[in-house]
Amino acid sequence: xxxxxxxxxxxxxxxxxxxxxxxxxxxxxxxxxxxxxxxxxxxxxxxxxxxxxxxxxxxxxxxxxxxxxxxxxxxxxxxxxxxxxxxxxxxxxxxxxxxxxxxxxxxxxxxxxxxxxxxxxxxxxxxxxxxxxxxxxxxxxx
Numbered sequence: 454x455x456x457x458x459x460x461x462x463x464x465x466x467x468x469x470x471x472x473x474x475x476x477x478x479x480x481x482x483x484x485x486x487x488x489x490x491x492x493x494x495x496x497x498x499x500x501x502x503x504x505x506x507x508x509x510x511x512x513x514x515x516x517x518x519x520x521x522x523x524x525x526x527x528x529x530x531x532x533x534x535x536x537x538x539x540x541x542x543x544x545x546x547x548x549x550x551x552x553x554x555x556x557x558x559x560x561x562x563x564x565x566x567x568x569x570x571x572x573x574x575x576x577x578x579x580x581x582x583x584x585x586x587x588x589x590x591x592x593x594x595x
Contacts, residue, residue, distance in 0.1 A: 457562040457569075464558065466538055467549025473535035476568065480528045483571060484521075505588045512581045520574035523567040530564030 463469045537557060541547035547554065 457565040458560040459565070462560050464553055465549070466541060466547045466551050466553060469553055469557075470535055470538040470542075470549070473531050473538065476531045476564075477528065477535065480524060480531065480568065480571075483575060484524050484528075486575060505585060509581075509585050509588060513578055513585060516574050516578035516581055520571050520578060523571040523574060527564050527567035527571060530561050530567065534561045534564065 463472055534557075538547075541554070541557075542549060
């Protein structure tokens with residue numbers, strides 16, 4: 454599945470390790486964004502009294518929890534890929550300029566899938582929250 458391999462994937466140990474570490478850092482930042490989205494649960498709570506359909510307040514936390522699960526899976530998978538490369542360097546079986554060994558050449562596609570799902574779910578939860586707040590505001594005027 455070529456679509457789950459980002460462009461410009463490095464084929465040597467050191468640069469690939471940096472790519473995995475960069476992805477780990479990006480996952481941390483998205484996780485921080487997810488925590489920010491969690492703080493909107495207060496907004497979900499205040500909308501319960503404003504006549505929104507019963508299912509709308511449940512959508513935001515559902516998307517956030519699903520996103521958190523994908524985030525955790527992506528983090529673990531990328532961290533494991535980086536750990537495998539670090540071990541090769543520390544064991545002296547590879548150095549940073551060597552080509553990747555055969556078993557480590559492919560990009561961790563499941564991790565990439567989880568990463569992308571988290572991005573989509575974060576976006577979806579933000580949109581759902583906006584719809585919820587908008588509906589609540591419009592509904593409270595009627």
